[in-house]
Amino acid sequence: MKSIVTSDNRSVVTTVSRRTYPRKRVRRETVIGWLFAVPALIMYGLFVLVPLLLTILYSFSHWNGVGPLTWVGLKNYVTVFQVPDLIGTIVNAFWLVVWFSLIPVGLGLVVASVIHRVATGRLGSAARTVLFLPQVIPLVAAGIIWGWLLALPGLVNQILTAVGLGAVTRAWLGDFDWALPSVGLIGIWVLLGFCTVLLLTGMTKVDPALYESARIDGASWLQEFLAITVPLLRYEVGVCLTVTVIAALAAFDIVYVSTAGGPGNSTAVPGIQIYILAFTQRSIGLASALAVMLMVLVVVVILPIQRLSRESAA
Amino acid sequence: MRVARGELWAGRALLLALMVITILPFISIFTTALHPSGTVPSGLDWPASPQWGNFVQAFKVADMPTLLLSSSFIVLAVVPVSLIISTMAGFAIGLLHIPGANALLLLFVFGLTLPFTGIIIPIYFLERAMHIYNTRLAIVLPLIALYMPFAVFWMRAHFVNLPSEISDAARVDGASTWYLFWLVHVPLARAPIASLGILMSVWTWNQFLLPLVLVEDPSQRTMAGALGAFQGHYATDIPLLCAGTLLLLVPTLVIFILFQRQIIAALLQGAVKG
Numbered sequence: 001m002k003s004i005v006t007s008d009n010r011s012v013v014t015t016v017s018r019r020t021y022p023r024k025r026v027r028r029e030t031v032i033g034w035l036f037a038v039p040a041l042i043m044y045g046l047f048v049l050v051p052l053l054l055t056i057l058y059s060f061s062h063w064n065g066v067g068p069l070t071w072v073g074l075k076n077y078v079t080v081f082q083v084p085d086l087i088g089t090i091v092n093a094f095w096l097v098v099w100f101s102l103i104p105v106g107l108g109l110v111v112a113s114v115i116h117r118v119a120t121g122r123l124g125s126a127a128r129t130v131l132f133l134p135q136v137i138p139l140v141a142a143g144i145i146w147g148w149l150l151a152l153p154g155l156v157n158q159i160l161t162a163v164g165l166g167a168v169t170r171a172w173l174g175d176f177d178w179a180l181p182s183v184g185l186i187g188i189w190v191l192l193g194f195c196t197v198l199l200l201t202g203m204t205k206v207d208p209a210l211y212e213s214a215r216i217d218g219a220s221w222l223q224e225f226l227a228i229t230v231p232l233l234r235y236e237v238g239v240c241l242t243v244t245v246i247a248a249l250a251a252f253d254i255v256y257v258s259t260a261g262g263p264g265n266s267t268a269v270p271g272i273q274i275y276i277l278a279f280t281q282r283s284i285g286l287a288s289a290l291a292v293m294l295m296v297l298v299v300v301v302i303l304p305i306q307r308l309s310r311e312s313a314a
Numbered sequence: 315m316r317v318a319r320g321e322l323w324a325g326r327a328l329l330l331a332l333m334v335i336t337i338l339p340f341i342s343i344f345t346t347a348l349h350p351s352g353t354v355p356s357g358l359d360w361p362a363s364p365q366w367g368n369f370v371q372a373f374k375v376a377d378m379p380t381l382l383l384s385s386s387f388i389v390l391a392v393v394p395v396s397l398i399i400s401t402m403a404g405f406a407i408g409l410l411h412i413p414g415a416n417a418l419l420l421l422f423v424f425g426l427t428l429p430f431t432g433i434i435i436p437i438y439f440l441e442r443a444m445h446i447y448n449t450r451l452a453i454v455l456p457l458i459a460l461y462m463p464f465a466v467f468w469m470r471a472h473f474v475n476l477p478s479e480i481s482d483a484a485r486v487d488g489a490s491t492w493y494l495f496w497l498v499h500v501p502l503a504r505a506p507i508a509s510l511g512i513l514m515s516v517w518t519w520n521q522f523l524l525p526l527v528l529v530e531d532p533s534q535r536t537m538a539g540a541l542g543a544f545q546g547h548y549a550t551d552i553p554l555l556c557a558g559t560l561l562l563l564v565p566t567l568v569i570f571i572l573f574q575r576q577i578i579a580a581l582l583q584g585a586v587k588g
Contacts, residue, residue, distance in 0.1 A: 029410075029491065030412060030413055032491045032492075033406050033410040033411075033412035033491065034406065034412050036402040036403065036405055036406035036410065036412075036491075036495070037402070037403045037406040037407065037412065037418060039398075039399040039402065039403070040399040040400055040402065040403035040422075040462050040465075040466055041403070041418070043399065043455070043458050043459040043462060044421075044422065044425065044459050044462040044463070046455075046459065047437060047440075047455055047456045047458075047459030047460070048425055048428070048433060048456075048459045048460060048462070048463075049421075050436070050440070051433035051434075051435075051436035051437050051440065052428070052432070052433050052436075054435075054436035054439075054440075055432060055433055055435060055436055058435065058436065065439070111328065111329075111332060114325040114328055114329065115325070115329055117321075117325060118321065118322045118325030118326055118329075123326065123329065126333070127329050127332070127333055128578065129574050129578070130333045130336050130337060131332065131333065131336055132574075132578050132581075133336060133337075133570070134336060135581060136516060136566060136570045136577060136581075137520070137563055137566055137567075138519070138520035138522065138537065138538035138541060138566070139520065139522065139538070140520075140522050140538045140541045140542050140545070141538070141541060141559055141562070141563055144541070144545050144555065144559050145339045145340070145342075145343050145559065146339065148342070148343060148346065148357075148552060148555070148556065149339055149342055149357060153354055153355070153356045153357065154342075154356075154357045155338065155339070155342045155356075155357025155358050156357070157357070158356050158357040158358060159357075189335070189336070189339070192332075193336060194581070194585075197578065197582065198582055198585060198586070201582055221321065236586075239585050239586050240585075243585050246427060246429070249429070250429030250430070250431060250432075252430075252431055252522070252523055253522045253523070253538070256522075256526075256542075257542065257545060270431070271429065271431040271523075274431050274432075274434075274435070275431065275434075275523075275526075275527070278434075278435045278438075279438070279527060284435060287435055288435055291431060291432045291433070291435065292432070294429055294431065294432055295428060295429060295432040298427050298428075298429060299427055302427050
């Protein structure tokens with residue numbers, strides 16, 4: 001009989017007991033084992049793998065959703081690269097990475113280390129709950145709430161006026177230059193708490209003796225931060241980056257609700273453009289080409305982050 | 315603790331400021347919701363005569379009971395099925411080590427980073443062909459499938475770390491694989507199953523893209539999808555929009571406050587393992 005070895009080099013648990021059974025029994029167990037995996041596989045195949053293959057097929061075709069499908073080769077991909085409004089969505093997605101990912105993770109590291117150093121007990125746990133709140137509400141709600149906060153009579157302008165910055169007030173989400181950073185601000189609000197709490201959990205796993213001895217040596221917050229916190233939290237930072245980069249590149253809900261991609265195309269990200277192309281303009285082929293590019297893009301960006309963080313964790 | 319007093323207070327001040335920034339948006343939509351319907355108040359302004367009736371009106375126009383039922387139905391259809399089939403698959407891959415387990419795992423893991431927008435177009439056309447477009451099933455079936463990569467990966471992580479003695483003992487007692495699964499391993503996996511259940515419930519309740527594309531009727535949608543439709547209708551009536559948004563958030567907020575420890579733990583573990 002074949003001995004099956006798993007990824008972690010543990011041989012199959014029942015190998016010994018199986019050997020006492022005839023060959024037929026082994027085959028029966030294989031079949032039963034696979035039957036356990038089949039329901040998940042069928043659902044996954046039918047509603048993820050088949051659509052994935054169809055997206056790729058559509059991306060090489062010209063189709064309006066009802067008529068016949070015509071093969072056009074790479075034409076849709078060429079179009080995405082040539083039309084500024086389409087390739088621009090990918091540029092916007094990378095800008096969102098700055099707002100949704102780099103700033104929340106960087107700021108989260110600082111805030112978490114501050115909480116870790118000064119706020120233990122009741123304030124710490126209250127902060128944990130409050131900062132996590134934006135993470136559990138629907139992104140649609142975050143978009144609606146901030147759509148109002150960033151409006152002309154909204155809270156943001158009210159505060160700016162109160163501190164004497166009345167001159168810079170504007171309808172933030174309707175401004176060609178400021179709409180994308182404003183959407184980014186919503187992302188920071190949603191993701192900062194999540195990053196902070198995740199990194200804080202990582203910090204509590206670091207041996208307190210390390211911090212203790214650093215403090216006995218009179219280390220400042222900054223020294224402690226650079227010498228202990230950041231290097232030891234590489235795995236958690238990797239996790240935060242992975243989650244937030246996917247949130248940025250695949251952004252949809254917040255953008256759809258707060259700006260719908262406008263004004264002009266200044267906040268259009270691939271998700272929004274795919275939706276508009278497919279479901280209002282009926283350019284299924286073009287939308288699918290952009291969808292394939294988005295999926296490839298996410299994998300290409302995420303893989304190095306995963307590799308880096310796992311290497312350092314091992 | 316050797317932390318200077320000044321630093322201590324600076325740190326606490328930063329923390330409080332951050333909490334205020336997190337809470338303030340909710341307070342702003344609350345005070346806005348109390349202004350007369352149809353007016354445009356400023357961001358943070360307690361009204362002269364609070365219009366509590368706005369919440370009643372929002373409750374009526376949003377048809378809150380229907381939305382609650384619809385959302386709950388979708389969660390109750392998606393989560394138990396997803397839990398059962400992903401636990402079974404995780405068991406087969408992580409513990410039974412079926413031939414081809416590694417390839418199968420790879421196939422599921424491949425879907426972990428897949429953006430929903432990437433495959434929504436064919437799902438739309440498939441569901442039109444299957445005549446389930448504009449029904450709750452149109453949301454339920456793809457959601458179960460889209461959760462499989464994460465859910466199978468999560469459950470497999472539990473089973474692969476179990477000591478083999480547990481199964482061996484049951485085998486010696488003559489238990490079939492079916493009984494081994496339901497009577498020994500499902501009870502042992504209560505904790506990861508519960509966390510996974512919490513995660514998928516939150517994700518389902520908050521799911522927006524699928525209802526937006528696949529279901530036109532708000533009363534057949536998830537709460538997030540219904541909220542999107544509500545915004546579409548009342549975008550110009552800001553006090554009513556704020557009242558409705560707050561109202562639709564109430565179930566989430568209540569559940570979060572009641573189960574905050576479990577929810578935070580589940581979401582954090584979910585991120586770390588995924």
